[in-house]
Amino acid sequence: MNNYALVGRLVIGDDGKTLTQTSIPRLMNAYDEQAIEAALRFRDAGTECTIAVVCAGAESGDVLKHAAAMGADEIVSIPIEATTVDYHVMGDLLAAYVQSSGGADLVLCGRQASDDDQGVVPAILAERLDMPLVSIAREVALTDGGGVRVTRVTPDGDEIVECAGPAIVTISNELGTPRYPTMAKRMQARKKQPTVVEVASLGLADTALQPRVTLTKQFVPTVQSSCQMIEGASAAELADALVAKLREENVL
Amino acid sequence: MSGPAVVACTWGVATSDIEELLTLGRTVAGSLGGELRWLVLGALPEGATDTAGRFGVGGVDHIEDAKLGTSGSDAYVAALAQYCTDSTPQLLLFNQTFQVRDAAPRLAARLGVGIVMNGIAIEQDGGTLRVTASAFGGDTRTVYDLAGATPQLVSVSANAVAPEAAATATNPEVRKVAVDLGAVEERVRVVTPPKREGPRLEDAQTIVAGGRGLADAANFKLVEELAAALGGVAGASRPIVDDGWADPSQQVGLTGKITRPGLYIAAGISGASQHMVGCSAAKTIVAINTDPDAAIFKHARYGLVGDCLEILPELTRAAKAR
Ligand SMILES: Cc1cc2nc3c(=O)[nH]c(=O)nc-3n(C[C@H](O)[C@H](O)[C@H](O)COP(=O)(O)OP(=O)(O)OC[C@H]3O[C@@H](n4cnc5c(N)ncnc54)[C@H](O)[C@@H]3O)c2cc1C
Numbered sequence: 001m002n003n004y005a006l007v008g009r010l011v012i013g014d015d016g017k018t019l020t021q022t023s024i025p026r027l028m029n030a031y032d033e034q035a036i037e038a039a040l041r042f043r044d045a046g047t048e049c050t051i052a053v054v055c056a057g058a059e060s061g062d063v064l065k066h067a068a069a070m071g072a073d074e075i076v077s078i079p080i081e082a083t084t085v086d087y088h089v090m091g092d093l094l095a096a097y098v099q100s101s102g103g104a105d106l107v108l109c110g111r112q113a114s115d116d117d118q119g120v121v122p123a124i125l126a127e128r129l130d131m132p133l134v135s136i137a138r139e140v141a142l143t144d145g146g147g148v149r150v151t152r153v154t155p156d157g158d159e160i161v162e163c164a165g166p167a168i169v170t171i172s173n174e175l176g177t178p179r180y181p182t183m184a185k186r187m188q189a190r191k192k193q194p195t196v197v198e199v200a201s202l203g204l205a206d207t208a209l210q211p212r213v214t215l216t217k218q219f220v221p222t223v224q225s226s227c228q229m230i231e232g233a234s235a236a237e238l239a240d241a242l243v244a245k246l247r248e249e250n251v252l
Numbered sequence: 253m254s255g256p257a258v259v260a261c262t263w264g265v266a267t268s269d270i271e272e273l274l275t276l277g278r279t280v281a282g283s284l285g286g287e288l289r290w291l292v293l294g295a296l297p298e299g300a301t302d303t304a305g306r307f308g309v310g311g312v313d314h315i316e317d318a319k320l321g322t323s324g325s326d327a328y329v330a331a332l333a334q335y336c337t338d339s340t341p342q343l344l345l346f347n348q349t350f351q352v353r354d355a356a357p358r359l360a361a362r363l364g365v366g367i368v369m370n371g372i373a374i375e376q377d378g379g380t381l382r383v384t385a386s387a388f389g390g391d392t393r394t395v396y397d398l399a400g401a402t403p404q405l406v407s408v409s410a411n412a413v414a415p416e417a418a419a420t421a422t423n424p425e426v427r428k429v430a431v432d433l434g435a436v437e438e439r440v441r442v443v444t445p446p447k448r449e450g451p452r453l454e455d456a457q458t459i460v461a462g463g464r465g466l467a468d469a470a471n472f473k474l475v476e477e478l479a480a481a482l483g484g485v486a487g488a489s490r491p492i493v494d495d496g497w498a499d500p501s502q503q504v505g506l507t508g509k510i511t512r513p514g515l516y517i518a519a520g521i522s523g524a525s526q527h528m529v530g531c532s533a534a535k536t537i538v539a540i541n542t543d544p545d546a547a548i549f550k551h552a553r554y555g556l557v558g559d560c561l562e563i564l565p566e567l568t569r570a571a572k573a574r
């Protein structure tokens with residue numbers, strides 16, 4: 001979801017915790033699009049693989065069709081009311097799905113959801129599947145032994161790491177712009193039906209479906225503005241006035 | 253429950269972040285009616301006992317092991333899981349560093365406990381822990397209730413609270429805590445470590461940042477020149493990093509650096525919340541923008557309406573003239 005399209009347009013619904021549908025477009029998380037892009041680049045480079053995109057949620061249809069249009073081989077929906085679960089439950093569900101579907105050679109996630117920004121689900125998934133976690137990647141390459149070599153975007157610059165597969169890698173925006181499917185692919189994808197995997201079929205204990213974290217409220221914080229406009233007839237005047245002001249206030 | 257109410261856990265972060273975390277930890281421990289402990293993984297920061305005393309810490313727990321200190325999170329998660337089992341804290345707080353982003357949620361999964369990232373406030377409401385976090389890139393605040401097994405985990409955003417020493421200082425002792433990391437084989441191996449170039453934005457006292465209003469990659473040097481003239485560091489908004497005008501290490505904001513300079517000059521930056529997350533803790537923000545209605549002016553102390561391509565060189569000149 002592209003947040004910058006939303007600035008100032010966020011409307012909290014009557015429940016006091018979720019954003020109204022009209023104020024947020026139901027789009028795929030941009031980082032997830034980049035994760036799919038990362039997978040498609042393997043195939044472009046000649047790696048033989050099946051790319052399955054799975055989404056747990058109440059109305060994942062359009063999101064999954066977009067994934068299919070981008071080039072996913074399989075789209076999988078796990079219907080669940082998102083408000084009744086937390087990241088643990090999401091992670092447990094996705095892990096159970098990966099196990100029940102015969103495992104995965106590589107699991108790609110977005111670095112964080114662009115609504116709640118939590119970035120927790122991939123780590124839970126990594127623990128549940130006992131896979132190494134490599135987060136915030138700008139580039140992913142496969143190594144000869146079935147492992148991955150990943151370039152991570154760290155606060156100190158790029159770091160290159162390797163680990164054996166199967167691994168969980170989370171993708172950051174530095175990967176680059178995901179492909180936009182052609183009209184023909186979008187039309188084709190519209191007909192594609194997701195494979196529906198019911199929660200009950202995943203064999204999770206009731207306790208695993210109990211949320212530990214519950215969203216009770218969401219609000220838009222107010223900003224108290226106290227901006228003093230600097231006056232000047234030219235760029236030079238503005239600059240002099242600002243520098244004088246900052247020196248007067250001991251900022252400079 | 254016999255364990256401490258709150259444990260503030262740190263490794264490898266700046267003193268100012270530690271002081272913020274201890275301030276928040278002390279408040280929450282007070283409302284839980286228990287003790288605040290400070291858990292340090294790896295080397296003890298300089299003056300740790302002094303800091304701990306000033307910030308009202310009951311005691312310092314110190315875990316040192318050769319396996320800690322790598323970029324991977326396997327050893328940290330194992331050490332923390334053992335600590336939690338032995339010390340049974342009610343709440344574990346972290347500074348949200350790059351490593352904590354991985355380690356804390358993994359720990360939550362291993363212990364089967366609740367976790368909230370991007371935390372900015374914590375309160376206690378009749379047995380329920382209530383955590384306010386930043387969401388939607390800073391556009392909204394979410395409030396979460398945590399239930400179930402302890403310790404509950406909260407990763408706290410930089411600049412969430414202002415550091416404040418305790419009314420009464422304490423006299424904490426450092427206790428060595430042993431963990432057994434013999435079975436840990438770090439699964440993620442570093443091939444090429446990051447090369448940090450130049451001073452860190454996080455430590456900069458003055459930052460001059462440029463955005464899309466610079467219009468062209470070549471104009472980023474106007475930002476660098478003013479930064480140099482002020483003895484500061486150059487920063488950037490995300491779109492111009494994505495376009496390669498500036499280095500990713502220069503990005504300020506939600507998915508970049510969280511800074512806290514004395515002076516932040518934003519040139520040609522609109523003031524999107526995802527950007528402001530990274531600079532709103534600046535003592536003085538100056539905004540230069542052609543659009544008088546730009547959101548950045550709501551956050552700025554001083555505003556200049558005009559073309560940054562003209563104003564930046566003039567500021568460089570004025571800054572150099574003493
Ligand atoms: C999940 C997520 C994470 C993000 N993380 C970050 C992040 O970490 N950091 C970040 O910065 N952004 C981040 N963003 C992007 C953010 O939402 C904004 O899109 C971005 O900050 C806008 O950058 P900008 O201000 O440079 O560009 P714009 O929004 O295009 O603003 C350009 C501004 O320059 C002004 N201008 C134009 N010409 C001139 C001129 N000649 N002189 C002066 N002013 C001029 C315009 O009036 C405008 O206000 C993120 C977005 C998402 C969805």
Ligand SMILES: Nc1ncnc2c1ncn2[C@@H]1O[C@H](COP(=O)(O)O)[C@@H](O)[C@H]1O
Binds near residue numbers: 111114
């Ligand atoms: N309901 C879900 N279905 C599929 N993937 C998910 C779901 N929730 C989270 N993820 C994955 O986990 C990443 C981080 O999400 P979050 O932890 O919610 O910030 C997302 O970018 C997705 O790749």
